[in-house]
Amino acid sequence: MLKIKNLHVSVEDKEILKGINLNVNAGELHAIMGRNGSGKSTLSQVIAGRDSYEVTNGEILYNGEDIAEWPPERRALEGMFMSFQYPVVIPGVNTTYFIKAALNSKLKHLGKSELDAMDFLSLIREKLKQVGMDEKYLSRAVNDGFSGGEKKRNEILQMLTLEPSLSILDETDSGLDIDALKIVAEGVNNFRSADRSFVVITHYQRILEYMDIDKIHVLMDGKIIRSGGKNLAQELEEKGYSWLEGEPA
Amino acid sequence: MTGFQSEFNTMMKRWDHEPEALTSLRSSSMERFNELGLPTKSWEEWQYADFSKIEPAGYRMTTAKDLPSIPEGTLEKIGDAHRIVILNGHYQATMTDLPKEIKIQTLMDVFQSEPSALQNGSVSEANPFRALNTAFMNSGLSVEIPEGIILTKPIHLLFHTADIDEAVMNHPRLLIQLGANAEAVFIEHYTGGTSTPYFQNCVTDVSLSDNSKMDHIRIQEEGVSASHIASTHYSIGANGSATGTHFVSGSALYRQNISVSLNGQGAEANVNGLCLSDQNQHLDHFVTIDHKKPHCKSGQLFKNILSDTSSGAFNGRIMVRPDSQKTDAQQTNKNLLLSDSALMNSNPQLEIYADDVKCAHGSTSGQLDQEAVFYLQSRGIKEEKAKLILINGFAGEAIQNVKNEAAHTYLDNRLNEWLENRDTNT
Numbered sequence: 001m002l003k004i005k006n007l008h009v010s011v012e013d014k015e016i017l018k019g020i021n022l023n024v025n026a027g028e029l030h031a032i033m034g035r036n037g038s039g040k041s042t043l044s045q046v047i048a049g050r051d052s053y054e055v056t057n058g059e060i061l062y063n064g065e066d067i068a069e070w071p072p073e074r075r076a077l078e079g080m081f082m083s084f085q086y087p088v089v090i091p092g093v094n095t096t097y098f099i100k101a102a103l104n105s106k107l108k109h110l111g112k113s114e115l116d117a118m119d120f121l122s123l124i125r126e127k128l129k130q131v132g133m134d135e136k137y138l139s140r141a142v143n144d145g146f147s148g149g150e151k152k153r154n155e156i157l158q159m160l161t162l163e164p165s166l167s168i169l170d171e172t173d174s175g176l177d178i179d180a181l182k183i184v185a186e187g188v189n190n191f192r193s194a195d196r197s198f199v200v201i202t203h204y205q206r207i208l209e210y211m212d213i214d215k216i217h218v219l220m221d222g223k224i225i226r227s228g229g230k231n232l233a234q235e236l237e238e239k240g241y242s243w244l245e246g247e248p249a
Numbered sequence: 250m251t252g253f254q255s256e257f258n259t260m261m262k263r264w265d266h267e268p269e270a271l272t273s274l275r276s277s278s279m280e281r282f283n284e285l286g287l288p289t290k291s292w293e294e295w296q297y298a299d300f301s302k303i304e305p306a307g308y309r310m311t312t313a314k315d316l317p318s319i320p321e322g323t324l325e326k327i328g329d330a331h332r333i334v335i336l337n338g339h340y341q342a343t344m345t346d347l348p349k350e351i352k353i354q355t356l357m358d359v360f361q362s363e364p365s366a367l368q369n370g371s372v373s374e375a376n377p378f379r380a381l382n383t384a385f386m387n388s389g390l391s392v393e394i395p396e397g398i399i400l401t402k403p404i405h406l407l408f409h410t411a412d413i414d415e416a417v418m419n420h421p422r423l424l425i426q427l428g429a430n431a432e433a434v435f436i437e438h439y440t441g442g443t444s445t446p447y448f449q450n451c452v453t454d455v456s457l458s459d460n461s462k463m464d465h466i467r468i469q470e471e472g473v474s475a476s477h478i479a480s481t482h483y484s485i486g487a488n489g490s491a492t493g494t495h496f497v498s499g500s501a502l503y504r505q506n507i508s509v510s511l512n513g514q515g516a517e518a519n520v521n522g523l524c525l526s527d528q529n530q531h532l533d534h535f536v537t538i539d540h541k542k543p544h545c546k547s548g549q550l551f552k553n554i555l556s557d558t559s560s561g562a563f564n565g566r567i568m569v570r571p572d573s574q575k576t577d578a579q580q581t582n583k584n585l586l587l588s589d590s591a592l593m594n595s596n597p598q599l600e601i602y603a604d605d606v607k608c609a610h611g612s613t614s615g616q617l618d619q620e621a622v623f624y625l626q627s628r629g630i631k632e633e634k635a636k637l638i639l640i641n642g643f644a645g646e647a648i649q650n651v652k653n654e655a656a657h658t659y660l661d662n663r664l665n666e667w668l669e670n671r672d673t674n675t
């Protein structure tokens with residue numbers, strides 16, 4: 001589903017990602033862990049198509065296709081989704097309007113008929129329940145005045161509504177209390193299927209306890225320095241990242 | 250002799266049937282205007298606009314011969330409203346429909362029954378355009394909503410200019426009065442169906458008695474070469490409330506002086522504005538809110554969206570008098586620059602002479618938030634559409650006080666049409 005080969009990324013001539021290799025197959029859930037500043041968000045933003053990052057080398061393949069030239073909207077329409085670490089506040093744009101516009105854009109792309117207000121409302125109500133969000137958020141401006149946790153639930157709400165094939169969740173667990181964390185994890189778990197893949201980015205192993213992980217990668221200074229199974233998370237928890245410092249990439 | 254003075258002399262001959270008192274009011278106002286002259290760059294309160302092209306244009310007053318032949322059906326309609334039509338400066342009694350309880354008078358009627366209503370500071374007038382308006386006032390109307398009347402339908406005052414091939418001018422003088430406990434929605438609407446330059450110099454004086462409530466929606470969509478100068482004054486009695494929304498997309502030059510006088514305890518005014526400018530347009534608001542009594546509330550939210558080489562200015566002054574305790578005054582000016590060549594000047598002024606007050610102001614100008622554009626794109630919304638959604642969201646706040654659905658829809662549509670004609674790729 002997602003194949004990243006030797007990806008190098010710079011911002012303003014500063015190299016941030018220094019040769020990332022990653023292979024996520026359909027149905028798999030991978031976790032990427034790493035300290036603040038190691039390049040996790042850069043990786044997710046680049047996958048989503050943010051143009052302020054410059055890919056200087058390497059490639060990102062989605063279902064075998066090089067997506068370098070795809071604008072962000074095309075990536076989304078083709079089934080990619082990124083949950084933002086810092087969801088953007090959009091004053092004056094109503095949440096219902098926003099999610100409906102996104103969904104209808106996708107339905108149109110798929111050649112399906114767009115949803116009218118009534119059908120959309122019944123769909124979104126069902127999704128709201130799954131992430132434990134109150135309906136009142138729908139009439140507010142996007143993320144405007146939302147708490148950290150509410151913003152993250154709103155991201156998961158969008159994921160569940162847009163039904164992507166590949167979801168990158170960038171620190172969706174940060175700022176969530178344990179109940180919210182369980183809800184998010186459960187939302188992801190229920191959403192999993194043989195043809196959907198996930199990359200869960202986090203720097204706590206906590207959320208991973210609630211998920212069935214196929215692989216864990218440790219990102220340090222722009223490189224994946226270690227990959228392994230679920231027990232890698234526990235080891236990291238016990239020994240800290242410094243345990244891996246000096247590890248060859 | 251200036252262009253205005255020579256036109257004035259011509260008009261005085263035509264106005265020879267007018268009452269002596271009106272003639273002398275016109276003359277003293279013309280004198281006052283000549284003393285003041287048109288604003289120049291050195292006039293601090295007028296510095297951002299260029300008025301130098303107004304006089305040389307040699308505008309002449311319209312006459313009955315300038316009446317365009319316009320089929321009724323082509324004039325703008327906004328929902329189900331009582332409409333008052335003024336074509337090229339001429340009040341069209343036949344196109345006007347009003348319920349009996351509303352008192353409508355022409356300027357002449359007003360002058361004969363209540364001359365003081367027009368005299369308003371004719372000698373001490375500091376705004377040259379107001380003095381000029383008093384000297385030339387032609388398409389004048391007074392609309393009065395008597396005490397206790399609550400109008401369900403809005404009153405739509407449509408000033409339409411079309412079918413002209415010479416530079417003409419009009420000086421509409423509008424008096425709107427609401428009696429105690431009266432409520433009404435007024436849509437003051439200027440449209441232009443010509444690219445010939447013309448000059449519209451408007452004065453609107455709104456007077457709200459105690460407990461009355463007015464929603465004022467002013468829409469300026471003049472022709473592209475027009476100069477539209479306006480002065481709108483809201484005078485509000487105890488517990489009275491005025492909501493003003495000034496939507497501006499027309500004319501090459503627009504300058505509006507809005508002044509609010511909160512004259513009685515508990516009076517409230519919320520004045521918002523949305524200016525959409527492109528090419529070389531200059532759209533300029535100068536707002537003064539005078540808190541004359543305690544326990545009054547005022548809000549201002551003005552937004553300019555500027556593209557191409559257009560420019561704009563916002564000056565908002567809040568004045569709180571020494572006895573006006575418990576004043577609540579808010580002012581916000583936000584501007585969106587869609588082009589690197591657009592220019593906005595923003596200037597808040599607070600003059601607060603009371604201590605127990607709540608006053609806040611803020612001003613921001615910037616380009617579209619690229620992070621937000623990316624957020625929408627990452628959800629499958631095309632870049633162009635994403636920008637439209639964001640600009641719409643930005644603008645929407647400035648017209649949110651328009652509660653009349655038809656008027657709100659009208660503004661929404663105008664905004665969208667304006668946006669569709671724009672290249673938002675900056």
Ligand SMILES: Nc1ncnc2c1ncn2[C@@H]1O[C@H](COP(=O)(O)OP(=O)(O)O)[C@@H](O)[C@H]1O
Pocket residue numbers: 011012016034035036037038039040041042043052
């Ligand atoms: N837009 C940017 N401009 C400059 N530096 C950036 C930018 N984005 C990220 N960086 C830098 O890249 C490094 C990695 O950041 P980031 O990807 O956000 O890390 P993480 O998500 O792992 O905390 C940091 O040193 C950060 O300062």
Ligand SMILES: [Mg+2]
Pocket residue numbers: 040041042085171
């Ligand atoms: Mg991060």
